[in-house]
Amino acid sequence: MTGASSGIGAAVTRRLTAEGGWRMVLNGRDATRLSRVAAQASATVFPSDHTRPGAHRQLAEFALGHLGRVDLLVACAGIGWAGDFSAMPEPAIDEVIDVDVLATMHLVRQLLPHMVEAGSGRVVIVGSFAGTVGVRGEAVYSGAKAALGAFADALRYELRGTGVGVSHVVPGVVDTPFFERRGAPYRRSRPRPVPPERVAEAVWCAVSRGRDEVFVPGWLRFPAWVRGTTPALYRRLAARFG
Numbered sequence: 001m002t003g004a005s006s007g008i009g010a011a012v013t014r015r016l017t018a019e020g021g022w023r024m025v026l027n028g029r030d031a032t033r034l035s036r037v038a039a040q041a042s043a044t045v046f047p048s049d050h051t052r053p054g055a056h057r058q059l060a061e062f063a064l065g066h067l068g069r070v071d072l073l074v075a076c077a078g079i080g081w082a083g084d085f086s087a088m089p090e091p092a093i094d095e096v097i098d099v100d101v102l103a104t105m106h107l108v109r110q111l112l113p114h115m116v117e118a119g120s121g122r123v124v125i126v127g128s129f130a131g132t133v134g135v136r137g138e139a140v141y142s143g144a145k146a147a148l149g150a151f152a153d154a155l156r157y158e159l160r161g162t163g164v165g166v167s168h169v170v171p172g173v174v175d176t177p178f179f180e181r182r183g184a185p186y187r188r189s190r191p192r193p194v195p196p197e198r199v200a201e202a203v204w205c206a207v208s209r210g211r212d213e214v215f216v217p218g219w220l221r222f223p224a225w226v227r228g229t230t231p232a233l234y235r236r237l238a239a240r241f242g
C-alpha cells in the first residue's frame with residue numbers, strides 16, 4: 001500500500017486490519033508516521049520517496065521478498081497543487097506527475113506480471129473526482145488523475161481473463177491533511193468533505209466485490225454521468241455553479 005502514512009491510506013490500512021488476514025507492506029515518506037500506522041496493523045514498513053529514481057523497483061522487490069507474493073496493491077500516494085496553471089512552477093508540475101502518475105504506473109508495472117503469473121490479484125488505484133470532470137485551479141492534478149482513470153480502464157481490458165482485476169476508487173473531497181499540504185485549504189461548501197474511513201470502505205468494497213469503479217460519496221457518479229453523456233450541459237452547469 002502506498003500513501004499509508006496519512007489520510008486515506010492510513011484509513012485503508014485500518015480497514016484491512018479490521019477485516020483480518022492481510023499481511024501488509026506500508027509505504028510513505030514519513031517513517032515515524034508510517035511506523036505509527038503500522039504498529040496498529042502489525043504491518044511492515046518500507047518508507048521511500050517516489051520521486052527518487054528506482055523507488056518503485058525497490059518497493060516492489062521489498063514487498064515480493066517480504067510477503068512472497070502480492071495479492072493486492074492499493075496505490076494511494078498522491079499530492080495536489082492548487083492555483084492558476086499559468087503561475088505553476090515547473091518543478092511543481094513535475095512533482096505532481098511524478099508522484100500521482102508515474103510512480104503509480106511504474107509500481108503497477110513491477111507487480112502486475114507476478115499477479116498475472118499467479119492468476120489472481122487486484123490493483124486498486126485511488127484517483128479523484130477532479131480527474132473525472134476537471135476542476136478549476138487544479139489543472140495538472142485533474143490531468144494526472146484523469147490519466148490514472150484511463151490507465152485503470154485500459155489495464156482492465158488488457159487483463160481480462162487473467163484473474164487479475166483493476167479497481168478505480170474515485171473520491172470527491174476527503175477530510176485529510178491533503179489540502180493543508182498543497183498549501184490551499186478547501187473552501188467550497190459543496191461537495192462536503194467525507195471522512196477518510198468512507199474511502200477506506202469503498203476500497204474494501206472494490207476488493208471484496210471486485211468492483212471496477214467506486215465513487216465516494218456514491219452520488220458523485222451522477223455528475224460524472226452528466227459529464228460523460230452531455231458534456232456541453234455539464235460545462236454550462238459547472239461554469240455557472242462552479
Ligand SMILES: NC(=O)c1ccc[n+]([C@@H]2O[C@H](COP(=O)([O-])OP(=O)(O)OC[C@H]3O[C@@H](n4cnc5c(N)ncnc54)[C@H](OP(=O)(O)O)[C@@H]3O)[C@@H](O)[C@H]2O)c1
Pocket residue numbers: 002003004005006007008009027028029030031033048049050051076077078079080099126127128129170171172173174175176177178179181
Ligand atoms: N483528500 C482529498 O480530498 C482527496 C480527494 C480525492 C482524491 N484524493 C487522493 O487520495 C490519495 C491520498 O490522499 P490523502 O487525502 O490521504 O492525502 P494525505 O493525507 O496528504 O496523504 C498522502 C499520502 O501520499 C504520500 N506521498 C506523498 N508524496 C509522496 C512521495 N513523493 N513519495 C511517497 N509517498 C508520498 C504521503 O506520504 P508522507 O505523508 O509520508 O509524506 C501520504 O502517505 C491521493 O492520491 C489523493 O490525490 C484525495
